[in-house]
Every structure is written in C-alpha cells, then in structure tokens.
Amino acid sequence: MPRPALVRSVPPLSTRRPLGVALAAGVTVLGLALTGCTSAAPQASSTPTAGGTLTYASGDAEPTCLDPHVGGNYPQALVSTQYLESLVSLDSEGTVIPWLADSWTVSDDGLTWEFTLRDGVTFSDGTPLDAAAVQANIAHLQDPATGSSTGYLALAKVTGTEAVSDSVVRLTLAQPDGALLESLSQPWLGIESPTALERSQDDNCAAPVGTGPFVVDSWVKQNAITLVRNDDYTSPPADAEHDGPAYLEKIVWRFIPDSASRYAALQAGEVDVIDNAQPDTIAQAEQSDSIVHLDAPRPGASNRIELNSGKTPFNDAAVREAFIRSANVDDAVASLFQGSAERSYSALSSVEPLGISRPELFDYDPAAAATLLDDAGWSEKDADGYRTKDGVRLTVVFPVSTNQSIPAEQSLFEQIQATAKATGFDVQLTKLDLSSWYTALGSNAYDAVSAPYTKVGPDVLRILFHSDGITPAPSGYFANHAQVNDPELDSLLTLADQTNDADERSALYADAQDLILEGFYIxxxxxxxxxxxxxTAVQGARALPTVSTPTFYDAWLNR
Structure with a gap:
C-alpha cells in the first residue's frame, strides 16, 4: 500500500499567535474579472476552445539557463512549469497528490522510499519515463558540475538510487526526511529526459526536454522563449481539469522588465498575462472589467530582511533588535502597497499552516532602539548624526537586487533607511543586477539583505537557518544569509525534519520559529x-499549489 500523503494542516501551538487564515496559493480556475484580491476566479461556463497563442510578459530576470536543475531560481521555475513535470504535486489543501509517480511507499525507519511511475509516459524526445530516468535526474542534480542550489539542497539526504524495476525507483536516505515529498513536488526537481541530459550543459540550458504539455521550440535571448504544444502529452497532475494535450497551440514568453510597459502591453492586448504586477497597477486592474488579478503568495518563507549575524555590527543581538525597532515597516507597507500586501510578523508565509506570528517583537520603537544601542556601546554620534563605537560608524551595507525587488519594495527599503537613520544607523543601499548581487552575497559583502527563497513547507526553516546552510552549494549559493549558528536551533530543525508525527513536528517548528524571531535574525x-x-480572454489558467507558478495546461483563449 502507498504511504498516506503528507498533510500540512496541523494548527500552530495555542500559546503562540497563529498566522491569519489565507487563501491557498492556487485553487480553482481563473475566469471573470474580480474587484478584489483573490487566488482565483470562477470557471467560465463556455466550452474550451483548442488553438491560439498566449503571450506572457515577465518582469522577473530572464534566466541564464532554462534547466532549473542548474542554479534553481524562481524565474526558471516560472517558465519550466510549462515543460517539466515532477514526481508528485500538491492539491489546494496542501496534500501530496500523484503526478509522474502513481504511488509511493516508505520504510518504517524512513530511510527507504519507493516510487511507482505512471505507465506509458514518454519525454517529448521519445525517451520513456522509467526508473533509470529518475536515477539520471537525481544524479544530475547532485553532480557538483551541474551547479544546482535549490534542487541540490532538497536532495541532501539522498545517498543512493536503485531501479527496482522499469517502473519502480528506490531512494536511499542517510537520515529520515519528513519533507521529501514536498521537496520532490518543486519545479527545480522537475524530471528531464536522460537522453537530453547527456548533451552539453549549454545545449540543455537552451532547450530542456521534459514530459510536460509544452516543448521549448526556440529562445531568442533578451526577447522571448517560444513554447509549442506537445501533441503526445499524457501525464497531467491528479488535480488537472482535463486529459490529453493542452488547448493552447503556443506560448510566447516575453521579458519586459519595466512594470509600466508590461501593464500597458496588457491593456493594449499585446500580451495576455503579466507577472510582478505593481501595487498601483493592481489597484487599477481591480477597477477594470477586462483584467483579472490572481494573487498567489508563495509558500515557505515570508519576505524578510536578514541580518548578517556572522560579523559586526549584527553579531550583537541587541544591535539586531535595535535595527528592527528602528524600522517603521507597518506604515511603509500600508502606504506603498495599497492593500496588495499585508505586514508579516513571521518567518513563514501565511499559506504555511505551521507558521507562528509574533507582532510584539517588531513594534516600531525608536526610543527602545536608542536605549539598546547605548547599552551596546554605540553611544557616540558623528557629525552626520550616525552612531559610532571606538571611532567606527554604525554602518549597514544593504545590497538590493533590482531584478528581484519591485519598485515598491525598493521604496520600502528607502523608508527603512530613513527611519533607521533617525536612530543612528547608516544604511547603505546599493542597487545591483542579479549577478552582482549574488557576488556580494558570496563574498560576504553585506550586513542586511532581502533574499527570496521558495520551498514548499516549513522545512524551508532548515534550509534558511540551520548552520549547515552557511556552507555554499556547488553553485556557490548559500541560503543561511543571516548566518545563524545556534546548536539548539540546529537540533530543533533536524528533529522536525526527521519526524512524521504531526504534533511533534508542529511543536518543534514552533520552538524553532521562536528562537529565530526572538533572536532578531530577520x-x-x-x-x-x-x-x-x-x-479576461484567458480562461482556465491557475497557479500550481506547489510554489505558486502559473500553469497553462488547462488554459484556453476565449476570443
């Protein structure tokens, strides 16, 4: 019998304030225009029509590689969702459901997993999906030469694979991994043709080969990726709305960095879908009869500023707390985001049931911040009003990725810079392109950073805050940007990851979140x-409940 799917529905501990109830990341089918933020709209009553080209305009950075095994960032996940598929998926309740794997079992000690694959599935190059193909993908993700970060970290406990038969693959783990199924649902672990993986990395980056409903036809860099329908497609996830090939004939995936230009193109009908919508355009769109707003928060971690506790000045918890008390985030979110975002007081996203919220730790209190800095020895001020200690200015180097932080968020950082200055912090914001930003992080040239990281489930806490996360993956990327090194926290996160007891897991993650939040690391x-x-011509599109990327398998054009 297959192991029951993991469930992410255990409530937070009653002694802590739970996160507010939120809509699931991706639920029903999109359709009619709505006036408020929503995760989906009702399905249109008309019959889907096959054919047509959907044009998608992204404001995210154009990937340097279309294979999400290489690196593993969100722009790759957005586009690869259309041509790669995972062993499992999640439904709108967060329950693991079949996809390329029909079923799975796990040994009593949690160290051996077996996945039975769907019959009759082939990659778009004609290679069959079998156990050997899954083995090749895991080997590719774990090969340092691939340069994987997200997928590599997700498979850290997998030490071996075996083809039990053509349709059954066995994974052997060094330690139990309660988050393995959630990890395998992510697009960064999408299953690719082993035949295609034998090509050079450049060739595979240009046109990965999957089992998905679309195929990479061409990629004109700094312009667009063209995806065409896979007419032999047979493997939709268990929660799809139909079987067989996609309705759309083609998707043109454009890159338009300027938010105003993206929205103007949508209004003019030049594109059908845009991402990274800005607060002002969301407000306009919700007054429109011709545009639908899909709000699909990502799972895993909240958006946060991480304070580098590995060096001065934030190796002192009092200075970290002082910085946090000097940041007037509530007013900035309210004024800049126009209702499109709600303030978080948690390390986890509001869509994570095990998240806890501690608003009392994040009050804007400049008087308390001043006292904390006085007590920590930052009591003198220089001619510019910044605090000093032993003649050294209280400086916070804060690199900002212009590819990942929207203009409203950059303005938020500037408001934090201003309120922190009043307390005596010299916050040095530096706007960088994505490559330069990664370089700054890799060389430890930062004191504060806002670094998005998406992973399904509360195990994201282990990736972000376990001391192991200070060590870079083969790609050079490391996830623990707060550089937390706390043996007690390490122990809690390790135990939480290894248990399948829901109550114990909830308690361990709650205790871990308390240490993170009370330590003022974020x-x-x-x-x-x-x-x-x-x-509104776009019908049937939705955001997958895994990492909230859009999927156009069920989509069709009503025009």
Missing amino acids: LPLYDQQNHFLLG
Missing part, C-alpha cells in the same frame, strides 16, 4: 508576492 515584511494580471 525583519519580516510580507508574503513573497506573486501577483499575476490576466486579460
């Missing part, structure tokens, strides 16, 4: 934002 801001705007 300044929570709001959920990681996914705001999509769609023309």
Whole structure:
C-alpha cells in the first residue's frame, strides 16, 4: 500500500499567535474579472476552445539557463512549469497528490522510499519515463558540475538510487526526511529526459526536454522563449481539469522588465498575462472589467530582511533588535502597497499552516532602539548624526537586487533607511543586477539583505537557518544569509525534519520559529508576492499549489 500523503494542516501551538487564515496559493480556475484580491476566479461556463497563442510578459530576470536543475531560481521555475513535470504535486489543501509517480511507499525507519511511475509516459524526445530516468535526474542534480542550489539542497539526504524495476525507483536516505515529498513536488526537481541530459550543459540550458504539455521550440535571448504544444502529452497532475494535450497551440514568453510597459502591453492586448504586477497597477486592474488579478503568495518563507549575524555590527543581538525597532515597516507597507500586501510578523508565509506570528517583537520603537544601542556601546554620534563605537560608524551595507525587488519594495527599503537613520544607523543601499548581487552575497559583502527563497513547507526553516546552510552549494549559493549558528536551533530543525508525527513536528517548528524571531535574525515584511494580471480572454489558467507558478495546461483563449 502507498504511504498516506503528507498533510500540512496541523494548527500552530495555542500559546503562540497563529498566522491569519489565507487563501491557498492556487485553487480553482481563473475566469471573470474580480474587484478584489483573490487566488482565483470562477470557471467560465463556455466550452474550451483548442488553438491560439498566449503571450506572457515577465518582469522577473530572464534566466541564464532554462534547466532549473542548474542554479534553481524562481524565474526558471516560472517558465519550466510549462515543460517539466515532477514526481508528485500538491492539491489546494496542501496534500501530496500523484503526478509522474502513481504511488509511493516508505520504510518504517524512513530511510527507504519507493516510487511507482505512471505507465506509458514518454519525454517529448521519445525517451520513456522509467526508473533509470529518475536515477539520471537525481544524479544530475547532485553532480557538483551541474551547479544546482535549490534542487541540490532538497536532495541532501539522498545517498543512493536503485531501479527496482522499469517502473519502480528506490531512494536511499542517510537520515529520515519528513519533507521529501514536498521537496520532490518543486519545479527545480522537475524530471528531464536522460537522453537530453547527456548533451552539453549549454545545449540543455537552451532547450530542456521534459514530459510536460509544452516543448521549448526556440529562445531568442533578451526577447522571448517560444513554447509549442506537445501533441503526445499524457501525464497531467491528479488535480488537472482535463486529459490529453493542452488547448493552447503556443506560448510566447516575453521579458519586459519595466512594470509600466508590461501593464500597458496588457491593456493594449499585446500580451495576455503579466507577472510582478505593481501595487498601483493592481489597484487599477481591480477597477477594470477586462483584467483579472490572481494573487498567489508563495509558500515557505515570508519576505524578510536578514541580518548578517556572522560579523559586526549584527553579531550583537541587541544591535539586531535595535535595527528592527528602528524600522517603521507597518506604515511603509500600508502606504506603498495599497492593500496588495499585508505586514508579516513571521518567518513563514501565511499559506504555511505551521507558521507562528509574533507582532510584539517588531513594534516600531525608536526610543527602545536608542536605549539598546547605548547599552551596546554605540553611544557616540558623528557629525552626520550616525552612531559610532571606538571611532567606527554604525554602518549597514544593504545590497538590493533590482531584478528581484519591485519598485515598491525598493521604496520600502528607502523608508527603512530613513527611519533607521533617525536612530543612528547608516544604511547603505546599493542597487545591483542579479549577478552582482549574488557576488556580494558570496563574498560576504553585506550586513542586511532581502533574499527570496521558495520551498514548499516549513522545512524551508532548515534550509534558511540551520548552520549547515552557511556552507555554499556547488553553485556557490548559500541560503543561511543571516548566518545563524545556534546548536539548539540546529537540533530543533533536524528533529522536525526527521519526524512524521504531526504534533511533534508542529511543536518543534514552533520552538524553532521562536528562537529565530526572538533572536532578531530577520525583519519580516510580507508574503513573497506573486501577483499575476490576466486579460479576461484567458480562461482556465491557475497557479500550481506547489510554489505558486502559473500553469497553462488547462488554459484556453476565449476570443
């Protein structure tokens, strides 16, 4: 018998304030225009029509590689959701459901997993999906030469694979991993053709080969990726609305960095869907009869500022708390985001049932911040009004990725810079492109950073805050940007990851979150934002409940 699917529905401990109830990341089918933020709209009553080209305009950075095994960032996940598929998926309640794997079992000690694959599935190059194909994908993700970060970290406990038969693959783990199924649902672990993986990395980056409903036809860099329908498609996830090939004939995936230009193109009908919608355009769209707003917050971690506790000045918890008390985030979120984001006081997204919220830790209190800095020895001020200690200015180097932080968020950082200055912090905001931003992080040239990281489930806490996360993956990327090194926290996160007892898991993650929040390692801001705007001609699109990427398998054009 297959192991029952993992469930993410255990409530937080009653002694802590739970996160507010939120809509699931992706639920029903999109359709009619709505006036308020929503995760979906009702399905249109008309019959789907096959054919047509959907044009998608992204404001995220154009990937340097279309294979999400390489690196593993969100722009890759957005587009690869259309042509790669995972062993499992999640439904709108967060329950693991079949996809390329029909069923799975786990041994009593949690160290051996077996996955039975769907019959008759082939990659778009004709290679069959079998146990050997899954083995090749795991080997590819774990090969340091691939340069994986997200997928590599997700498979850290997998030490071996075996083809039990053509349709059954066995994974052996060094330690139990209660988050393995959630990890395998993510697009960064999408299953690719082993034949295609034998090509050079450049070739595979240009056109990965999957089992998905669309195929990469061409990629004109700094312009668009063209995806065409896979007419032999047979493997939709268990919660799809139909079987067989996609309705759309083609998707043109454009890159339009400027938010105003993206929205103007949507209004003019030049594109059908845009992402990274800005608060002002969301407000306009919700007054429109021709545009639908899909609000699909990402799971895992909240959007947060991480304070580098590995060096001065934030190796002192009092200075970290002082910075947090000097940041007037509530007013900035209210004024800049126009109702499109709610303030978070949690390390986890509001869509994570095990998240806890501690608003009392994040009050704007400049008087308390001043006292904390006085007591920590930062009591003198220089001629510019910044605090000093032993002649050294209280400086916070804060690199900002212009590819990942929308203009409203950049303005939020500037408001934090201003309120922190009043307390005596010299916050040095530096706007960087994505490559330069990664370089700054990799060289430890930062004191504060806002670094998005998406992973299904509360195990994201282990990735972000376990001391193991200070060590870079083969790609050079490391996830513990707060550089937390706390043996007690490590123990809690390790135990939580290894248990399948729901009550114990909930308690361990709650205790871990308390240590993170009470240690003032992060300044929570709001959920990681996914705001999509769609023309009303687009029917049947939705955000997958895994990491809230859009899927156009069920989509069709009513025009």
